[in-house]
Amino acid sequence: DADVTQTPRNRITKTGKRIMLECSQTKGHDRMYWYRQDPGLGLRLIYYSFDVKDINKGEISDGYSVSRQAQAKFSLSLESAIPNQTALYFCATSGTQETQYFGPGTRLLVL
Amino acid sequence: GIQVEQSPPDLILQEGANSTLRCNFSDSVNNLQWFHQNPWGQLINLFYIPSGTKQNGRLSATTVATERYSLLYISSSQTTDSGVYFCAVDDYKLSFGAGTTVTVRA
Numbered sequence: 001d002a003d004v005t006q007t008p009r010n011r012i013t014k015t016g017k018r019i020m021l022e023c024s025q026t027k028g029h030d031r032m033y034w035y036r037q038d039p040g041l042g043l044r045l046i047y048y049s050f051d052v053k054d055i056n057k058g059e060i061s062d063g064y065s066v067s068r069q070a071q072a073k074f075s076l077s078l079e080s081a082i083p084n085q086t087a088l089y090f091c092a093t094s095g096t097q098e099t100q101y102f103g104p105g106t107r108l109l110v111l
Numbered sequence: 112g113i114q115v116e117q118s119p120p121d122l123i124l125q126e127g128a129n130s131t132l133r134c135n136f137s138d139s140v141n142n143l144q145w146f147h148q149n150p151w152g153q154l155i156n157l158f159y160i161p162s163g164t165k166q167n168g169r170l171s172a173t174t175v176a177t178e179r180y181s182l183l184y185i186s187s188s189q190t191t192d193s194g195v196y197f198c199a200v201d202d203y204k205l206s207f208g209a210g211t212t213v214t215v216r217a
Contacts, residue, residue, distance in 0.1 A: 033204070042115075042197055042207030058204065059112065088152055092205075099144060099159040100205055105152050 003027045004103035006091050012109045013081050021076045021106050023091030032074040033092040033100065034058075034066060036085075043090060049074055081110045113138045117198055117208035124188045124215045132183040132211045134198030142201035143174050145183050148210070149194045157183070157196075188215045 004025045013019050023032065030051045035043040035058075045058030047066040055066060063085060065077045078085055091103040114137040124130055134143070145157040158165050158172040160181065165172055169188075174181040185192055193215045199205040 040209075042209050043199075043205075044207070045204055048204055090154065099156055100199075100201075101156065102146075102154040105154075107152075 004091060004093055004101055006089075006103040006106050008106060009104065010107045012111065014111050015082055017081050019078045019081055019108070021089055021091075021108070023074045023076070023103055025072050025091075025093040025101075025103075027093055027095075027101060028071075029093040029095050029098075029101075030071065031094045031096070032068065033094075034064075034074070034076045035090045035092065036060065036087040037090065037105075038087050046076065046089075078108075078110075081108075083110045086110045113140065113200055113202060113206045115198060115200055115206050115208035117196075117211050119211060120209070122211055122213045124185075124192075124213065126188060126190060126215055126217050128188050128215075129184070129186045130188060130213070132185070132196055132198075132213075134181040134183070134200075134208055136179050136181075136198075136200045138179070138202070140176070140200040140202055143176075143181050144199045144201070144205070145172055145181070146197045146199065147192075147194050148197060154197075185213070188213075190215045190217055 033048045034046040049068045089106045092100040094100040116135045147155045162176045171184045195210040199207045
């Protein structure tokens, strides 16, 4: 089984809809992250969490919110999706000063 | 934030060739990672290398933290090496470069 799983893997939605992307990890890490990747670009950090009670904005948090339901679960919400949020979204986990491990990604298309 | 620059942006190789990818970063970092993104979008960890040299099969990496750069070496390239190679540096979160797109032709 994969250490970091993301659901759904692909999603098509319409402008204005609320959508949630979910991430689960079995590595026992405290730190979890959400990134987005646009075509031809590197990943940019949306939100990160160093433990269940710690949530921090990344460089592109506008239009997004997150919830850390448990050590192993970190979800990303788009409250009202817009077309420029079309992207590939990655969840990642790490221990303290360790390699970050990435999930398989969620391809989101906002029409 | 920390700036990460990768070069070259694109690289076309004939199968069997060797290559070097470079990553420059603008400030001191705690960690540095190299990733390979395959054509299906999956990100694969290659190296966690804040300093020194590591090797894994045909791939190796060297980070000179005092001079703020890291190099990724690909030897005897294969078509399966195609994809995008990212360098990412970590102060308390990862900052990614724009990547080097590698195409290996048979």
